[in-house]
Amino acid sequence: MARVLERCRDLTRPALVDAVGRLHPWIGEMSAYALGWADPTGRPDPGGSEGKGVRQALAVLGAEAVGADAADAVPGAVAVELVHTFSLLHDDIMDADGLRRQRPAVWKAYGTGPAVLAGDALHAQAVTVLAEAPSRHTGAAVRRLCWALNALVSGQAEDLRFEERPWYGPGAVGPGQYRSMAEGKTGALLGCALALGAVLGGAPERTVTALDRAGRHLGLAFQAVDDILGIWGDPVVTGKPVHADLRRRKKTYPVLVALAGGGEAAHELVTLLSSPRPLDDASAELVAALVEEAGGRAATRDEARRHLDGAHRALRDTPLAHTAARELDALFTHVLDRTW
């Protein structure tokens, strides 16, 4: 799989470098840092903090899957990578998250104001790259990107609002509402990446929709796995403290499922989670055990498997070029290839 990711990255890289190079130099510097290309002094980053480039690979494979030339997908691949970078940049500000890929987040390294501006620049540049693409399908592609941007923002809004809502009672967040938030926040851009490749490759609407659906399922599966790791993940592997999501009292799928089930464990959970005191090691351990006892962990595993299946099925049900479809299948599995 690493070879496929590398091939897609190599194909996209010149256009991505070019897009970043056309930004204001200071913004370009922050962007290179955010993309993991450079450290905060502008020197090449030896730490290899670059992302895997899953989104650009989805765009490239999306084009190949509909029988088009990989090169057709490049403006889409660049656009989704830029949108992804912009959204991480702004999300870290909103979540007051000081670390990103084991380095200081952009707002920590450069300040909040500059990080807001760099995100705005990447957002605008993503649309620009697509709007200026030398393709007959530019208009449709820009509209797809717009839908994803709107979904991304709505998902993030839901996520922020969840924090204000109670753990139980009429205003509580249901697992279905969580899924819809995650589809916006995580699924929409993965779906868009695949869809853009297909749109720029000239695929019919039906195929584009199927690939979009595959990407959305992948995003939901990914989010479910992330939620499992946020509670039960090994800190050595995740790079985050143990029980990280519980200590931050994040309303994630496993907890919401456990609470929605009612019963003894749910009752105890509400008491622990509603307490204004920070969760110490023992309480976090207890919350994790109660969530598991109430079936939250198993349900989230099912959720991940169901959506991974959904992603594979969406590919299978659509006539696609054989090699690219196989590589997409492998990529889906690879994206979820963590211990959960």
Place this chain on the structure above:
Amino acid sequence: MARVLERCRDLTRPALVDAVGRLHPWIGEMSAYALGWADPTGRPDPGGSEGKGVRQALAVLGAEAVGADAADAVPGAVAVELVHTFSLLHDDIMDADGLRRQRPAVWKAYGTGPAVLAGDALHAQAVTVLAEAPSRHTGAAVRRLCWALNALVSGQAEDLRFEERPWYGPGAVGPGQYRSMAEGKTGALLGCALALGAVLGGAPERTVTALDRAGRHLGLAFQAVDDILGIWGDPVVTGKPVHADLRRRKKTYPVLVALAGGGEAAHELVTLLSSPRPLDDASAELVAALVEEAGGRAATRDEARRHLDGAHRALRDTPLAHTAARELDALFTHVLDRTW
């Protein structure tokens, strides 16, 4: 002039309300506040804190000026108003400016994270409205908006970087660099508003370029007047403290011209401005007097007049529909109709 602004506002309003209504409800609430339609509790704002709507009027008159139907311009008018609102929202965060139109800025009223998100939503929605416009000219219009967004961000980046630069010596900000920053930060969107009206109205490239130029000149004239008022404006009229820009040690055109001239006054200015102490009333008064003595105020007046002339000339040199051209001329004058 108020009648023309009102007509353009009435024409644009339903589509603008619709665009805001399609946002996530929480984002819609923040947007309604930012647009001056509602107070922070969501109730209609009796304070009338709504902007004049100059940008939407420029778009509408731009279409009429090229002989098109005003309705053609509406998606462009909505887009520029949304971009303007987004940029104010984010600029206030970057500049740590807690007041906007005599009310708390969005980040003060709702928090920094939500304000970042609301800005992102308005940014995305602006592009969406244009990308989905039922027009043959959608592609060209989206590209124009993208250019303006990029220029806006670059201008804001320059402005933020100016703060770090010295008052004199090789790294000092020259008046020409200031002008180029202001053209991006203020001129680009005004030019874009006019250009979008013309593009959506089906005008030839030459006419679009001329209207864009007119809007840029208007922006530069507006910025020059703003800089004069930031130093010598009457607090009762401006709603800002006297000498506001000097106290914040903003590198504005009058000061930069005064410094660039060298001589006795410039020398004294550098000493006062470079001091780490806050400027008290007497020092601010002295700085204002020195800037005036060194010719900074007169030069900025000239700058404003020159660009207002440039804006009118750009209209005159282009074949335009008579009534709309006359209304544009009047609007240009109206925009600068403050005591300077």
